[in-house]
Amino acid sequence: MSNNHDLHDERISKLYKMGGNSEPPVHIDNDIKRAARADIPNRWRSYAWPSMATAAVLVLSISLVLKVLNQQPLEESVMKTMPADGRTIAPTVRLQESKEKAAKTRDNEKKMLERKASTAKFRAINQSVAPAPSETEEAAHFEAAPAKPDELSPRKKRVLKRDIMPRASTTAPAMNIDQDDVTAPKSAIGEVQSSPMQKLDCSGITLPDSDSSDLWIKLHHNAMKQGQLSAARCLKRAYQARFNQTIPEVSE
Amino acid sequence: MYRAGDAASFDALYERHRGPLFRYVERQCGNRPVAEELYQDVWMRVIKAREQWQPGSKFQPWLYRIAHNRIIDHWRAGRENNTGIEDETVIPLDTPWPDAMMLIRECVERLFQLLGGLSESQRSAFLLKEEAGLSLEQIAEVTGSGFETVKSRLRYALKRLRAGLEGCDEQ
Numbered sequence: 492m493s494n495n496h497d498l499h500d501e502r503i504s505k506l507y508k509m510g511g512n513s514e515p516p517v518h519i520d521n522d523i524k525r526a527a528r529a530d531i532p533n534r535w536r537s538y539a540w541p542s543m544a545t546a547a548v549l550v551l552s553i554s555l556v557l558k559v560l561n562q563q564p565l566e567e568s569v570m571k572t573m574p575a576d577g578r579t580i581a582p583t584v585r586l587q588e589s590k591e592k593a594a595k596t597r598d599n600e601k602k603m604l605e606r607k608a609s610t611a612k613f614r615a616i617n618q619s620v621a622p623a624p625s626e627t628e629e630a631a632h633f634e635a636a637p638a639k640p641d642e643l644s645p646r647k648k649r650v651l652k653r654d655i656m657p658r659a660s661t662t663a664p665a666m667n668i669d670q671d672d673v674t675a676p677k678s679a680i681g682e683v684q685s686s687p688m689q690k691l692d693c694s695g696i697t698l699p700d701s702d703s704s705d706l707w708i709k710l711h712h713n714a715m716k717q718g719q720l721s722a723a724r725c726l727k728r729a730y731q732a733r734f735n736q737t738i739p740e741v742s743e
Numbered sequence: 744m745y746r747a748g749d750a751a752s753f754d755a756l757y758e759r760h761r762g763p764l765f766r767y768v769e770r771q772c773g774n775r776p777v778a779e780e781l782y783q784d785v786w787m788r789v790i791k792a793r794e795q796w797q798p799g800s801k802f803q804p805w806l807y808r809i810a811h812n813r814i815i816d817h818w819r820a821g822r823e824n825n826t827g828i829e830d831e832t833v834i835p836l837d838t839p840w841p842d843a844m845m846l847i848r849e850c851v852e853r854l855f856q857l858l859g860g861l862s863e864s865q866r867s868a869f870l871l872k873e874e875a876g877l878s879l880e881q882i883a884e885v886t887g888s889g890f891e892t893v894k895s896r897l898r899y900a901l902k903r904l905r906a907g908l909e910g911c912d913e914q
Contacts, residue, residue, distance in 0.1 A: 502911070503854065507873050507874075514762050515765040
């Protein structure tokens with residue numbers, strides 16, 4: 492407590508308080524208050540810039556996101572038409588490509604129809620000899636009993652001559668079937684055209700009714716293996732007529 | 744609140760502290776025109792530095808620290824311009840006296856004369872306690888001194904004032 496007495500004297504405090512209450516002049520009070528108020532708008536102005544910049548960035552970001560979202564369905568439709576490797580193509584290029592694609596498809600369809608027509612010609616020739624079996628049946632039949640011209644019975648030969656001759660003359664004018672000889676049409680066989688015309692009897696051969704070139708090649712190779720050269724030759728010509736290309740040779 | 748931009752809170756704060764702060768500055772420098780200038784400058788510093796005030800801490804010690812530093816700057820500038828005024832040099836007070844009884848008036852006049860005779864640090868400790876009502880810890884914080892230093896300054900100041908006020912006991 493003695494410490495408190497050392498640090499505080501009530502009598503001195505009273506005398507000090509009686510010393511008067513001098514105060515600052517009013518004009519200084521006003522100046523200070525004005526300065527305090529003037530400083531606040533400046534502060535708000537300094538806060539306003541970052542706020543406005545943030546707001547502008549937000550608005551731009553949102554509008555950008557909305558724009559992207561609106562474009563997404565269109566992009567998805569474009570993605571569906573895009574090539575598998577995922578390249579990005581300009582719209583004009585995509586349009587041109589789609590046009591080319593359509594033209595190619597039309598050409599392919601045309602070629603397919605032509606090929607089918609030529610195949611139909613051969614089928615028409617052979618239909619009278621044997622009905623067109625399925626692919627496997629064809630192979631089995633071809634391997635099991637390859638028809639040789641010599642093996643045809645005289646009756647079959649007569650039927651062939653009677654049934655095919657008129658049809659061949661109407662459907663395939665270039666094809667010349669003279670008795671047991673079948674000459675491939677010039678338009679159907681490219682390579683053979685340049686070679687001297689060979690007399691080939693394909694009347695006893697059942698050609699496959701398949702679009703699978705592999706099957707044709709297999710049959711051709713089997714015929715070659717078995718030494719049925721005339722049958723192999725018939726197959727080769729028919730293959731050329733159907734697929735518009737030469738049958739590959741046996742590698743062995 | 745003013746820190747957040749509320750002008751009305753500043754007015755309330757100013758009204759609460761204007762009198763004691765002005766008297767503190769005036770009795771520290773002993774010259775009314777200089778005191779007015781310093782007082783205004785202190786508030787300008789408060790306005791500019793309000794972002795530095797930590798919410799939750801007391802405003803009064805912070806305000807008086809600014810005032811104390813401003814007065815010290817003034818003293819230092821005075822020392823550079825004038826012929827050296829050392830610590831513990833008496834600075835006379837120029838205070839308006841109350842119109843009271845003669846004996847009381849004499850005692851008050853003597854007290855302020857004695858205050859002017861105290862050193863800057865002793866007077867500062869006394870004024871911060873009597874005028875601002877700060878605790879010893881707060882005085883230590885404001886003046887940047889140790890607690891024990893403040894105690895010894897205050898004790899010495901009161902001892903000198905008591906010695907000078909002999910004969911005023913009956914008041």
